[in-house]
Amino acid sequence: MAPSVREAMEPYWTEHFMLPGQTHPGASAVAEAVEQAREQVAKMVGCEGFEIVFTSGGTEANNLAVLGLAKRYGGGHIVVSALEHESVWQAVESLSPRTWRIDVAAVDSQGRVDPKTLESLLREETRMVCVQLASPVLGARQPIREIADLCHSHGIPLHCDATQAFGKIPVDIRTLRADTLALSAHKMYGPKGCGALYVRRGFSLAPVLYGESREMGLRPGSENVPAWVGFGAAAKLVDRCVTDAMARMHELRDRLQDRLLSQISPAPRVLCQRADSLPNTLVMELEREICRIARRARGVVFSMPRSLLPADEGTRSLRALGIGEAELRRCCSFSLGWTTSQEQIDTAADLFAEAYDHG
Amino acid sequence: MAPSVREAMEPYWTEHFMLPGQTHPGASAVAEAVEQAREQVAKMVGCEGFEIVFTSGGTEANNLAVLGLAKRYGGGHIVVSALEHESVWQAVESLSPRTWRIDVAAVDSQGRVDPKTLESLLREETRMVCVQLASPVLGARQPIREIADLCHSHGIPLHCDATQAFGKIPVDIRTLRADTLALSAHKMYGPKGCGALYVRRGFSLAPVLYGESREMGLRPGSENVPAWVGFGAAAKLVDRCVTDAMARMHELRDRLQDRLLSQISPAPRVLCQRADSLPNTLVMELEREICRIARRARGVVFSMPRSLLPADEGTRSLRALGIGEAELRRCCSFSLGWTTSQEQIDTAADLFAEAYDHG
Numbered sequence: 001m002a003p004s005v006r007e008a009m010e011p012y013w014t015e016h017f018m019l020p021g022q023t024h025p026g027a028s029a030v031a032e033a034v035e036q037a038r039e040q041v042a043k044m045v046g047c048e049g050f051e052i053v054f055t056s057g058g059t060e061a062n063n064l065a066v067l068g069l070a071k072r073y074g075g076g077h078i079v080v081s082a083l084e085h086e087s088v089w090q091a092v093e094s095l096s097p098r099t100w101r102i103d104v105a106a107v108d109s110q111g112r113v114d115p116k117t118l119e120s121l122l123r124e125e126t127r128m129v130c131v132q133l134a135s136p137v138l139g140a141r142q143p144i145r146e147i148a149d150l151c152h153s154h155g156i157p158l159h160c161d162a163t164q165a166f167g168k169i170p171v172d173i174r175t176l177r178a179d180t181l182a183l184s185a186h187k188m189y190g191p192k193g194c195g196a197l198y199v200r201r202g203f204s205l206a207p208v209l210y211g212e213s214r215e216m217g218l219r220p221g222s223e224n225v226p227a228w229v230g231f232g233a234a235a236k237l238v239d240r241c242v243t244d245a246m247a248r249m250h251e252l253r254d255r256l257q258d259r260l261l262s263q264i265s266p267a268p269r270v271l272c273q274r275a276d277s278l279p280n281t282l283v284m285e286l287e288r289e290i291c292r293i294a295r296r297a298r299g300v301v302f303s304m305p306r307s308l309l310p311a312d313e314g315t316r317s318l319r320a321l322g323i324g325e326a327e328l329r330r331c332c333s334f335s336l337g338w339t340t341s342q343e344q345i346d347t348a349a350d351l352f353a354e355a356y357d358h359g
Numbered sequence: 360m361a362p363s364v365r366e367a368m369e370p371y372w373t374e375h376f377m378l379p380g381q382t383h384p385g386a387s388a389v390a391e392a393v394e395q396a397r398e399q400v401a402k403m404v405g406c407e408g409f410e411i412v413f414t415s416g417g418t419e420a421n422n423l424a425v426l427g428l429a430k431r432y433g434g435g436h437i438v439v440s441a442l443e444h445e446s447v448w449q450a451v452e453s454l455s456p457r458t459w460r461i462d463v464a465a466v467d468s469q470g471r472v473d474p475k476t477l478e479s480l481l482r483e484e485t486r487m488v489c490v491q492l493a494s495p496v497l498g499a500r501q502p503i504r505e506i507a508d509l510c511h512s513h514g515i516p517l518h519c520d521a522t523q524a525f526g527k528i529p530v531d532i533r534t535l536r537a538d539t540l541a542l543s544a545h546k547m548y549g550p551k552g553c554g555a556l557y558v559r560r561g562f563s564l565a566p567v568l569y570g571e572s573r574e575m576g577l578r579p580g581s582e583n584v585p586a587w588v589g590f591g592a593a594a595k596l597v598d599r600c601v602t603d604a605m606a607r608m609h610e611l612r613d614r615l616q617d618r619l620l621s622q623i624s625p626a627p628r629v630l631c632q633r634a635d636s637l638p639n640t641l642v643m644e645l646e647r648e649i650c651r652i653a654r655r656a657r658g659v660v661f662s663m664p665r666s667l668l669p670a671d672e673g674t675r676s677l678r679a680l681g682i683g684e685a686e687l688r689r690c691c692s693f694s695l696g697w698t699t700s701q702e703q704i705d706t707a708a709d710l711f712a713e714a715y716d717h718g
Binding site: 001003062085093191222298312 | 376381384552
């Protein structure tokens with residue numbers, strides 16, 4: 001969490017402890033802080049404040065988008081990309097198979113959903129398409145604008161899980177044109193336990209949780225004031241810094257890639273390497289099983305497919321590239337952040353290469 | 360939020376930023392902190408750690424209990440008390456009227472659910488009974504143990520919303536014997552955006568939100584580590600202080616009552632005054648409309664029925680006592696906390712009495 005986020009949250013733990021809806025004068029200051037935070041998040045997204053619904057995280061935001069739209073219909077057809085996060089994937093899978101049919105949009109060898117292929121899956125009864133903006137596993141970015149335009153030309157709404165993109169690349173909903181967009185605060189230096197769903201003006205969703213009417217009637221429960229204020233501060237920070245941070249992460253990611261390619265023999269195969277990939281993600285297939293390297297290189301945090309059955313997001317994403325079961329065990333993904341230093345990159349490459357030699 | 364809670368949360372914002380499930384060694388410390396917090400909450404509740412499911416608040420906990428149980432059945436019959444919080448009430452109301460029938464258990468003039476009356480509502484197809492432990496509006500406490508025993512004698516599970524009771528009275532699930540019990544951290548000096556559901560060992564619920572499997576498979580999403588650690592610290596505090604705090608709040612509540620009765624003429628009618636009521640709640644019916652007093656006594660925080668249509672929890676609770684529409688506008692409820700001082704009580708009584716005279 002960024003220091004400025006922490007600082008922004010401070011007064012809302014004890015001093016300003018009230019809730020926005022209370023009648024005491026002290027509650028007005030809290031209500032104002034919450035609305036300012038909403039405006040800050042809206043500015044980052046490129047939308048209006050009333051289009052932002054605060055949630056307890058990206059998972060709840062994705063659930064609200066998927067289940068909240070599904071509740072409007074008795075059944076129908078949904079298309080999801082093969083790379084979706086568990087919270088989209090499982091929410092879609094939870095829908096009754098008696099009334100809902102699901103199609104999975106495949107990706108190419110670079111992890112990209114082809115809009116034309118996706119279009120061929122659309123039917124008269126398609127109620128929703130879900131495509132993430134960028135994959136945390138592969139770094140692959142999807143052509144959301146193109147997909148949104150073709151969905152809309154068929155009268156179908158698009159939900160876009162953008163939790164992995166904020167803070168890494170500039171995101172503007174006016175360009176993307178998705179109908180709903182999921183955000184997660186802790187993925188962009190904000191607090192844990194906090195997220196939001198952008199809901200396009202006039203777009204109709206049903207709530208998933210019930211209680212006192214809050215958040216435009218879409219999400220009940222007492223407002224998590226400190227977290228929302230922190231999310232606003234993080235959005236302000238991201239708005240200001242994302243372009244510079246992106247350039248720097250890109251440079252360091254390339255450095256890590258160069259180092260690993262030269263230090264590991266035989267050289268790893270770099271996957272999903274496109275100019276528009278997330279600047280902080282590097283995914284590789286090596287010649288050795290990754291779990292043995294992981295045990296030695298414990299100082300380096302990287303992710304690998306953890307569960308082959310049932311498949312998790314990592315496993316599903318790699319399989320979607322056409323990677324077989326044996327190669328799957330030799331793949332891993334590195335993620336960089338705003339505070340990653342050149343020194344850390346060099347150390348990580350050395351530690352990883354050393355672990356590889358002994359793996 | 361209590362200072363010790365804030366202090367306990369501190370290291371988990373930046374220093375220990377990892378998530379419990381990550382493979383890095385730094386994640387183990389975080390996993391341990393989360394499990395310690397779970398044990399602290401469990402100790403307060405009187406249960407085992409694995410019976411505690413962390414949520415984003417009391418609202419989500421109530422939704423998980425009601426909707427998570429309803430999902431196990433295609434339909435049936437549910438009994439709820441007339442005093443339930445919106446998150447129980449609306450969750451029950453959200454169930455399809457084609458397959459679910461709802462009965463409301465009335466309360467007596469003291470706001471108490473009579474177990475015998477409740478029993479008369481139970482049917483062969485009753486799937487669930489929901490009765491809160493204590494009402495934040497009336498202070499009335501329900502005979503949960505008696506209700507649990509009679510529900511169980513019919514093979515029906517009991518959900519108890521106990522969000523308003525922790526920190527005010529000692530609560531022990533071994534005495535209460537409800538099957539699920541909802542908690543809210545910010546109602547007991549813990550952080551906002553955090554709650555829990557006690558789920559009795561072996562009791563089966565379906566999740567309401569979907570994603571990566573967390574919290575015994577009942578609640579997905581990245582762990583809100585700082586909040587959960589804070590909830591644990593608050594539970595420790597409540598465990599140690601609730602008996603003393605209860606005695607003190609009782610004394611101050613009685614003082615407020617005495618003062619208001621002597622300073623306001625004609626003397627207000629005190630509602631739901633029983634020896635076992637919440638020690639921090641005072642509810643009164645006055646001879647004047649409360650909204651006019653509220654406008655003048657803005658330094659005193661008290662609650663009044665805000666919405667007559669649709670009825671909110673306050674309105675429903677007062678109506679359940681048999682209070683008519685005109686009297687409803689003359690009722691208000693005062694709540695005290697651990698930090699309420701005798702001086703504040705005296706000032707509040709003076710301000711309120713003065714506002715009453717001018718109201």
